[in-house]
Amino acid sequence: MQIIYAVAALGGVGILFGALLAVAARFFAVESDPRVEAVREALPGANCGACGFAGCTKFAEAVVEGKAASNGCIPGGSGSAEAIAAVLGREAELSVPLVATVFCIGDCESSRDLFLYHGIKDCVHAQKYGGGFKACTDGCLGLGNCVRACPFEAIRMGPNALPLVDREKCGGCGLCAVSCPRNIIKILPKGDRGHLVLCSSHQRGKTVQNVCDVGCTACNACVKACPQEAITIEDNLAVIDLAKCNDCGDCVLKCRQGTIFPRARIGGVSGRTRAAAGARA
């Protein structure tokens, strides 16, 4: 007999609260725009923050309210932009896909260390200690802050303590560039066209030569070799203007340090030691 009372009591309480919830759901319902959910569906969902909003949902709300452009999601690229435009019935803005590029090839074989660092494996904290353990003050420390920062798992640490960017996976959000205390990672438009000087050192040539076998010494040879006049020396570092570069490769042949690479060969390719430079030449 008791079991019936118990079931009836609990069942009655259940029905009562169910009814209350049903009433509350009707009276306190929050108006939501179904388009926000649709836009949210069109995004990659990495919550990387590259759009400047606090996560994908906030960006979706901003797009629906007209506060952000449909191409605001960099990792989503043109796919997202078109899907968002379709949801909102607008014309999709042009979307330029971006990719992270590591501007240092001074690995543990080709660049020297000042001292042995034995502590927290974090570039920012290692940098605080005596300005970093690498002899080069601008070279990659290889402790992997960029690897941990990447929401797309597009960066992994190569065998010689330099990060490798998977260009297919990279969304170009720039979180890796922000995480790097030495500003070695730059975000460039995606593509294989053009050559790059893979060095970030603004030290004088002699200093660079002392600390790294593959750093740019600003010797001017590439500048003279370039028929397109695409290369300039800016603060002791050669910089190639990708808009002018026509991939002739003359600079690569002239570079004594082996610092210049065609973009088609970087990212995913790990052979940046001197041996690789020799094999290429």
Next chain:
Amino acid sequence: MKSMASLVFRGGVHPEYRKELTASLAVVSMPAPAQVVIPLQQHIGAPCEPLVQVGDQVKLGQKIGDSKGFVSAPVHASVSGKVAAIGPYNHPLGRPVQSITIESDGLDTWDQSIKPAGELHELSRDEIRKLVREAGIVGMGGATFPAHVKLAPPPEKPIDTVIINGAECEPYLTADHRLMLEKPGEIIYGLKIMMKALGASRGIIGIENNKPDALRVMRQAVESEPEISVAALHTKYPQGAEKMLIQVTTRRKVPSGGLPMDVGVVNHNVGSAVAMTRALREGKPLIERVVSVTGEGVVRPANLAIRVGTLVSGVLEFCGGLRGNTRKLIIGGPMMGLAQTTADLPVIKGTSGILALTDEDVDLAESSDCIKCAKCVGSCPVYLVPTFIAQAAEHKLFERAEKLHAADCIECGCCTYVCPARIPLTQWIRIAKFEVLERRKQK
């Protein structure tokens, strides 16, 4: 006299002390070098401005840098000669600091301002404070807090006890030990100076009981001083940390975030006491200090009286150089000292030791994940939970770190020392502490 067993604190560790390398060696005066590099910041607080220019002739003991800030201490020329350069130079703290390089003329002519200040009973409290400030005296145990600041507490915090820290709990170091054996009179005079400046009625000299000879000498020296007592402390690291020292000698507990003066106590190192005595009796500023040059990596370990500004490389050369298997060069002791990347840096006022460790002494094992053994918790002398704070710092959860009292860490390094997973806990906690203090400043 309290029993031996009572003078102990909770937590701490028992590292190998290895003091026998230098404990029996009398202090030797190292000849003045041909060149000294005097950093304009050798203390906690505002850095000094140079008072001389390149090319100026300076005399021994002449003030060459000063600051208007209250928490600051002037710097003095430790040789006579010519100012060769003023610019950034390597510093034991890790980053270059503005420094004055002086080339010695080898004459060591004292500046004419150097003269005895008079007897202690003739001087007023303010005169003592001024003399201590002008002599550039800082905490010589390594913390380098300007000494005159600790002699001038706010009036609402009366001081009744001055403690002289002769614990020297850091392994290897014997500089304070030698001072206590060789200069007991100067230490006690220095303590009297502090007691007079603070109006304190009681003086305690705390010495770890692994230095029985120093205890004997100091006890003999205070026999005729009813106000001063010598306390034998249990040998345990970090016995010389001021909070531990105050707790075991006075049974008073410095509150979280507080200072010793909150419980009516002021702490000074034996080296600071000797420096104050010299400042009063002879008028000499702090231009020389005792440094233990020790460790298995040093060919001839020694206790040296070294001019401030002497390059560490020169000191090591004087001690016969380094052995080939030297792996780590540390300024200070092995627990709290700072590992250096070069020997091209000057000895400063807070340099208590120059320590060279060999491959055998240095453990370069990689860290692994925390196994929640709580050894760090048991070893922490200030009752923190190091592993939680380190995890909070690792995940940038600095509010959580603050709730865990990260700012109370005394950075003694016991947690890192005992961690079986070899996690650099102290490094993480220092990061958390820095962030927490920065956030408090911003509020």
